[in-house]
Amino acid sequence: MRKAPAPAPSDHLFAELVVTALAAERQLRPYVGELGADPTLFRSLGRWQEIPHPSRFVRERSEIGDRVGELYNRMIETDTTMAGLWEKRVKAVLSLPRFIRAADSSPAAEETAAFVRTALSQIPLRVVPISNTLEAILKGVSINEILWEKATRGPLAGAWLPVDLIDRPMWRFGWSAIDRSLHIVSNRLRSAPEPAPPMKFQVLSYGTKDDPWGRALLDRLYWVWYLKKHASKYWALFVERFAQPLAKGTYPYKPGQEAANKEQQDRLLAILNAIRTGTSIALPEGLDIAFLEASRGGDASYAAFLAWLDRAEALLLLGEVDTSGLAKGPGSFAKSRVSNEVRLETVDHDAHLLGSFETDTLIRWLVLINFGPDAPIPKSIYDSTDAPDRDQRMKGIQSALTDGVTVPEGYYRMTMRVPAPVERSPSSSLLPGRVGAPSPASRGRVGEGAPGRPPTSPGKPRTTTESATARSTTTPSCTAKSSPSTIPSGKPGGRPPATTAAVSSLS
Numbered sequence: 001m002r003k004a005p006a007p008a009p010s011d012h013l014f015a016e017l018v019v020t021a022l023a024a025e026r027q028l029r030p031y032v033g034e035l036g037a038d039p040t041l042f043r044s045l046g047r048w049q050e051i052p053h054p055s056r057f058v059r060e061r062s063e064i065g066d067r068v069g070e071l072y073n074r075m076i077e078t079d080t081t082m083a084g085l086w087e088k089r090v091k092a093v094l095s096l097p098r099f100i101r102a103a104d105s106s107p108a109a110e111e112t113a114a115f116v117r118t119a120l121s122q123i124p125l126r127v128v129p130i131s132n133t134l135e136a137i138l139k140g141v142s143i144n145e146i147l148w149e150k151a152t153r154g155p156l157a158g159a160w161l162p163v164d165l166i167d168r169p170m171w172r173f174g175w176s177a178i179d180r181s182l183h184i185v186s187n188r189l190r191s192a193p194e195p196a197p198p199m200k201f202q203v204l205s206y207g208t209k210d211d212p213w214g215r216a217l218l219d220r221l222y223w224v225w226y227l228k229k230h231a232s233k234y235w236a237l238f239v240e241r242f243a244q245p246l247a248k249g250t251y252p253y254k255p256g257q258e259a260a261n262k263e264q265q266d267r268l269l270a271i272l273n274a275i276r277t278g279t280s281i282a283l284p285e286g287l288d289i290a291f292l293e294a295s296r297g298g299d300a301s302y303a304a305f306l307a308w309l310d311r312a313e314a315l316l317l318l319g320e321v322d323t324s325g326l327a328k329g330p331g332s333f334a335k336s337r338v339s340n341e342v343r344l345e346t347v348d349h350d351a352h353l354l355g356s357f358e359t360d361t362l363i364r365w366l367v368l369i370n371f372g373p374d375a376p377i378p379k380s381i382y383d384s385t386d387a388p389d390r391d392q393r394m395k396g397i398q399s400a401l402t403d404g405v406t407v408p409e410g411y412y413r414m415t416m417r418v419p420a421p422v423e424r425s426p427s428s429s430l431l432p433g434r435v436g437a438p439s440p441a442s443r444g445r446v447g448e449g450a451p452g453r454p455p456t457s458p459g460k461p462r463t464t465t466e467s468a469t470a471r472s473t474t475t476p477s478c479t480a481k482s483s484p485s486t487i488p489s490g491k492p493g494g495r496p497p498a499t500t501a502a503v504s505s506l507s
Contacts, residue, residue, distance in 0.1 A: 049176070054211050068170060079225055085313055098382045101378060119366055128167060231306055352382075
């Protein structure tokens with residue numbers, strides 16, 4: 001009997017990263033080994049050769065026993081001002097509205113967007129891995145582990161879904177110097193690093209693409225942190241030394257009677273030591289105590305030096321100083337407005353970074369596994385539009401609708417911060433005749449297609465269901481009518497993620 005020919009290799013890059021489901025269809029519980037021994041002992045043994053961490057501070061300034069990157073953790077944990085400034089930056093991004101936007105107005109794009117939206121909503125405490133992702137700015141690289149499972153019930157039954165994202169420290173991983181692939185350095189009962197599975201870890205390398213470890217912002221902050229650490233120590237010694245007066249005692253000295261003089265001296269020192277905690281004291285005749293006040297001159301002080309270091313931290317972490325309350329001297333309204341604009345630029349940067357990173361990793365993998373490589377990829381959006389910018393955009397939408405120019409519904413919803421309707425959830429729409437409906441000649445369109453009609457692709461017939469495009473008006477107060485988002489039909493999940501290779505930010 002002739003054997004069937006082997007299947008031809010796939011033409012798609014990611015096809016090699018997906019395997020067929022196991023025969024027993026076991027629930028996929030990805031494995032990440034915990035620390036069995038200090039991984040630094042095995043990072044350069046045997047055939048394993050890794051790309052060394054590029055920071056000379058990590059290599060030269062880490063304490064004995066530190067693992068890779070633990071110096072960065074110590075800097076944040078021991079500096080309350082630095083930690084507070086970073087928390088301020090992270091919370092500014094976490095408070096932004098976030099949503100999933102379809103790649104285009106086609107039914108397939110709307111279907112995959114609804115699927116991704118529903119899948120991501122089931123990840124518990126998603127703000128934790130989002131915060132860890134932003135730490136790539138601080139530390140150069142951040143890694144989240146994805147736990148995949150095949151849904152057995154619910155609207156997404158049969159699909160492979162990310163049931164959780166777990167933040168992982170960088171010292172558990174390394175990159176091969178041969179092919180720059182991600183490896184798990186610390187794993188149970190193994191000394192040799194193990195290649196990471198594909199689509200298993202979200203890896204964000206920030207600052208450079210030349211090195212997978214990235215470029216850490218904390219490297220620029222190291223000397224500020226170092227000087228602040230030691231200045232605080234010397235300030236504490238100064239306060240202990242000069243906060244209370246120095247007690248001075250005198251006793252009658254008798255020439256030639258050293259034993260008696262020593263006895264008098266010991267008694268006086270004991271009395272002086274008792275003064276530190278006592279409220280009153282009785283002195284024998286002949287002993288006297290005086291208090292010497294410490295005095296200093298000049299305008300130099302530890303407080304001014306530490307305040308200057310705090311402002312340096314705020315400038316590097318936030319881009320400005322005023323909104324953190326660390327500015328020197330009285331402020332002004334104009335200066336505060338400029339500083340707030342700089343702060344918003346930082347928020348915009350972090351929002352675009354998170355959105356593009358989630359789109360290129362988790363969302364892309366989720367669509368690839370469940371719909372294949374040809375499906376349209378929706379985008380993760382963190383809406384960082386502030387109120388003045390939103391008003392200006394709304395005026396542009398109003399002018400476009402008045403001139404009859406089509407406005408994409410995703411842009412309209414982003415500007416107005418109106419989420420897309422969810423299946424089986426009650427929704428309200430503008431009734432005809434309310435809020436001054438425009439004339440037919442001046443009526444614009446929100447979304448693709450004619451007003452009130454579903455979007456269509458070239459050469460395809462129109463569907464009978466109401467689409468996500470809106471019956472728009474020329475007034476900003478009018479809302480768009482939209483049908484509930486649909487859950488993907490058919491069998492979106494037929495292929496589980498692989499468990500034996502690696503996907504990093506370099507793939």
